[in-house]
Each structure stands twice: as C-alpha cells, then as structure tokens.
Amino acid sequence: MIHEVDEVLKGLIGGGALSGSGIDVSFDVPTRDWAARRNAPVVNAYLYDIREDVSLRQRGHTGLRDERDVVVRRRRPPRWFRLSYLVTAWTKTPQDEHRLLSAVLATLLPHELLSPQALPDALGRLGLSVPVAVSGSRSEARSLADIWSALGGELKPSLDVAVTVPFPAHPDYDAGPPVTEGATVRLRAADGGPPRSEDRSHRPRQVAAARATREQSAARTAREQAAARRRQQS
Numbered sequence: 001m002i003h004e005v006d007e008v009l010k011g012l013i014g015g016g017a018l019s020g021s022g023i024d025v026s027f028d029v030p031t032r033d034w035a036a037r038r039n040a041p042v043v044n045a046y047l048y049d050i051r052e053d054v055s056l057r058q059r060g061h062t063g064l065r066d067e068r069d070v071v072v073r074r075r076r077p078p079r080w081f082r083l084s085y086l087v088t089a090w091t092k093t094p095q096d097e098h099r100l101l102s103a104v105l106a107t108l109l110p111h112e113l114l115s116p117q118a119l120p121d122a123l124g125r126l127g128l129s130v131p132v133a134v135s136g137s138r139s140e141a142r143s144l145a146d147i148w149s150a151l152g153g154e155l156k157p158s159l160d161v162a163v164t165v166p167f168p169a170h171p172d173y174d175a176g177p178p179v180t181e182g183a184t185v186r187l188r189a190a191d192g193g194p195p196r197s198e199d200r201s202h203r204p205r206q207v208a209a210a211r212a213t214r215e216q217s218a219a220r221t222a223r224e225q226a227a228a229r230r231r232q233q234s
Helices: 002-014 032-037 094-108 121-125 144-151 205-233
Strands: 024-026 042-052 062-065 071-090 130-134 159-174
Touching (some): 002 024, 002 071, 002 094, 002 121, 002 159, 094 130, 094 159
Antiparallel strands (some): 042 071, 071 159, 130 159
16 A cells, blocks of 8 residues: 555656656655766655544444445454655755755645545445645654654655545455344143244344335235225125
8 A cells, every 4th residue: 555655646746746846756765875876856755653532433343244235344444544744845055955945845735635536446445535734743753853863864854645535444354144034933732742832033123124114015905806806796
C-alpha cells in the first residue's frame, strides 16, 4: 500500500501548477550527500513517519455476499495508518524554493479527500476514500528539529503532508450456512411420559414470511375454487 500512496502523491504534486515544468518528485532521504548530488530543481517527499490512527479503528466483521446475497465470508474492518511526508523544494535560490512550495500547496489543498476511483490497484479496490491533510498537527509526530537533526542537514521550509490509508486486516473467515429452520422445543412430562403439548418451534423471519405467503396463497386458491363450484351449482 505504501508504494501506491507514493504513486498517488507523485501524481498530485507533479500535476496542477507543476504540470509540464519538468520538475521531478523524489522520495529519497534528503541528506547532505543527496543534496550535493542533485543538479536540477526537485521536490522531495520524504516519508518520515508511519503510525496507526487509532481513532478510526473499528471492531467486528463485515459480511461478504455472493450473487444470491448470502453471506459467504466475513472480513475484519481495515486498520487506518497515517503516512507523514516531509515535502521540501530544492533549487539554487530560496525564492525559487518558496515558489515551488507555493505551487505544491496550491495543488494539494483541493484534494482533501481522494475517491476510490482516484486510487490505484489494491488501494482502490477497497472502495474507501482517503483523506489528505497538509501541514496539520504534529502532536504525535516527531518535531522538525529532530527530523533534520537525524538527517544531518539544516532546517528548511517544508510542508507536512499526511495521507491516512486503510490497510486490510487479514485473514477472512468462512461464514456458516444461512439458517433456514428454527429451533424446536419438545416438552415431556416429569415421569418421562408422552408430551403434554405440541412441539413449539421458532422460525427465522424469512422462513416464517415465506410460510405465511404460502398459506395465504393456498387460502386464496381454496376460496376461488369454492366460488367456482357455487357458480357451477347455480
């Protein structure tokens, strides 16, 4: 899933205001050595943090139905993870870097929620929309100073882009066959003799509804046949 998010983010950043500019989008670690090797303007999206958004965690199971609308398998709800990217611009002058960051910001802001149709492969097949947050809260993430210190570089202006994506929770579970008959209770005398009352049965709603429909149909047919006999006798 992570590589698919990279693909989506690269398409978003490379489109919009940067479309046709020839500026590359890189996911390399922006270390001093990397910065020294580059020889053209580039936008870097460094994935620096991956953590679960526990506020979106769900319990239970989801039923998977076949062509008869019968539940055949059960699946656990997906787990949602927030992928945090440090987006920076790298050119020869700070003014050009600020222009690039402004273009990236203007491109990403309209895409706060990505529909399943805009997502590739396995991510899109989940049928869930994906939120994108730009420069949100860092309450649970590492500070910028810690990130740049770990990278061995100097602090640069950046955008914090967080993409929260669903990850399937495996495995699926086989579902039992649908219930078509209800439980039956038989009452016997204390001395083990014959039952003192008829069997008491509980039927599922669908079965009971089908039985009621058949009984109503049979009663209607009997009434029609009786009416036809009366007409013949008269």
